Amino acid sequence: MKRGVDDLALFGGHAEFDQTLLVGRPSTGDRTKLYERLDRALDNGRLTGGGMLVREFEDRIAHMAGTRHCIAVCNATAALEVIIRAQNLHGEIIIPSMTFIATAHAVRYMGATPVFADIDPVTGTIDPDHVETLITPHTTAIIGVHLWGQPCDVDRLADIAHRHNLTLVYDAAHGIGCSHGPTPIGGFGHAEVFSFNATKVVNSFEGGAIVTNDDDFALRVRQAHNFGFIAPGLIGGLGTNAKMSEASGAMGLTSLDVFDEVVAHNKAGYDLYRDLLAGLPGLTVHAYDPRHRNNFQYVVVKVDQDHAGLHRDVLLDVLRAENVYALMYFSPACHQLEPYRSEHPVTLPHTERLAEQVIALPTGPATTSSDIHRVCEIVRFAIEHSAEIAAQWQDNQPETAEQLVSSHGEA
Ligand SMILES: Cc1ncc(COP(=O)(O)O)c(C=O)c1O
Structure with a gap:
């Protein structure tokens, strides 16, 4: 339980998880x-x-x-x-x-x-x-x-x-x-x-x-x-x-x-994430169209800096410091990576917007509902204290922060 921003591991506090929580712990079965x-x-x-x-x-x-x-x-x-x-x-x-x-x-x-x-x-x-x-x-x-x-x-x-x-x-x-x-x-x-x-x-x-x-x-x-x-x-x-x-x-x-059990477990985890993160400004859990069956192996969250008050990268740093190894699935997008970005520069507005916002949160057979509660508490805390966290993060990483602020300003 974080009482203040200084309790965050990113700023010197104790990490929430002793062992790293991963997005895709293997489903090994019996x-x-x-x-x-x-x-x-x-x-x-x-x-x-x-x-x-x-x-x-x-x-x-x-x-x-x-x-x-x-x-x-x-x-x-x-x-x-x-x-x-x-x-x-x-x-x-x-x-x-x-x-x-x-x-x-x-x-x-x-x-x-x-x-x-x-x-x-x-x-x-x-x-x-x-x-x-x-x-x-x-x-x-x-x-x-x-x-x-x-x-x-x-x-x-x-x-x-x-x-x-x-x-x-x-x-x-x-x-x-x-x-x-x-x-x-x-x-x-x-x-x-x-x-x-x-x-x-x-x-x-x-x-x-x-x-x-x-x-x-x-x-x-x-x-x-x-x-x-x-x-x-x-x-x-x-x-x-x-x-x-x-x-x-x-x-x-x-x-x-164990496929059916794993999907059921992932679906329950996905539903829990959606419930616990509902209503947070600037944060959306990606919704899957119910007309199609999904295996729920990815819980994708989008962070809109304008409303969340902090950039996706800041939230990612906060989570990783707590040993929550969230991933950017997929960011940067392929055309923003070498060799493609040098050889054939293109602009893809929807792709770039999504790539700037995505985080995939830990899920899979080894992630328990208690883990999800704790992850969501950190996310909620980060959004609720976004201004303070973003400022302190910027102080710690001036160059990266400047780049993010300027790239956001141009968008
Ligand atoms: C969309 C997509 N395509 C291809 C691959 C490559 O799969 P593999 O690791 O089996 O080569 C991945 C792997 O994560 C993927 O996410």
């Missing part, structure tokens, strides 16, 4: 089951390359996503790269800038140019109207991102891709178990990509999956993710090694076993 699965893989000696655990994992992901095909991969970034190469996507690929840098880097790493589109200011997902204005004769694809598990405007994007004969792929790194209306994320566009990185709601240590209903696409991608092999001894073309290992399959299956 360890006994994990060890049983690992034992089975070790016993049968097949540790990668089409083992039974990865096959089972692929079947379960395809079932959840409602797709005919699932190819498990070593991570979502490699999955995007495999798709770009296997589909020979070159020239310009339109993507949102409000995403993790992996989306942009995958495009660029494969030799294509990411062209950044602005977002819908309400959902934060790619704006189809802006996408359409960015299409040139060099455009070969659109990669939408289902930000925080919210579906893109899949109907509009499908129409645009169809009219311009473009490949349409979704980065669904956040999207496992989410939907567009009643339809699960997974079957939209030519293919979609999930991430099962340790911080995600389904965790396979590192991992991802490509899901699609297109038989040819699936075949090409399956070959490309395994050195181009069509069959043992037979290579159909170029490929890389993006396979998922059996150890990751074991973790992924064990994490999937």
Whole structure:
């Protein structure tokens, strides 16, 4: 309980949490089951390359996503790269800038140019109207991102891709178990990509999956993710090694076993955050459209400095000093980062506004309701004492503060 601003850890007080509270503590499930699965893989000696655990994992992901095909991969970034190469996507690929840098880097790493589109200011997902204005004769694809598990405007994007004969792929790194209306994320566009990185709601240590209903696409991608092999001894073309290992399959299956419980836990945490932070000036907990299913792996808060009285960065510093490791998902936006900002400077007003305001708060299986109460108390205290905190913060970090004040003044 903070009585005054000097009790904040940022200004020399005692940190609220002894151990760091993270945004995405891994969802590991039942360890006994994990060890049983690992034992089975070790016993049968097949540790990668089409083992039974990865096959089972692929079947379960395809079932959840409602797709005919699932190819498990070593991570979502490699999955995007495999798709770009296997589909020979070159020239310009339109993507949102409000995403993790992996989306942009995958495009660029494969030799294509990411062209950044602005977002819908309400959902934060790619704006189809802006996408359409960015299409040139060099455009070969659109990669939408289902930000925080919210579906893109899949109907509009499908129409645009169809009219311009473009490949349409979704980065669904956040999207496992989410939907567009009643339809699960997974079957939209030519293919979609999930991430099962340790911080995600389904965790396979590192991992991802490509899901699609297109038989040819699936075949090409399956070959490309395994050195181009069509069959043992037979290579159909170029490929890389993006396979998922059996150890990751074991973790992924064990994490999937508790998926429903984890989502229920996250939803309860999300509701609690919304209740406890309601009514604070300048602070909004991002609302998910109830027409679509969400997995609630992200509790995103937006800080509007004009009304909150302090900048997002100040609140972030306050929280981190208390050992609440909140994250900026995603800030800066991709077009504000190198190499993109030097090479192709662009202005994306909605993206820049959101990137300046977002904070993702701790959630996941290891975050208790007591943790959430304590985090919200700190946030409430910070907003209620915003003027004093902002002034003291500015005194401590004069240069950064000046930059923030001036950039805000220009906006
Ligand atoms: C939107 C988005 N795309 C891609 C990735 C990359 O996923 P991975 O870590 O599995 O490569 C992430 C990871 O967090 C992400 O958030």
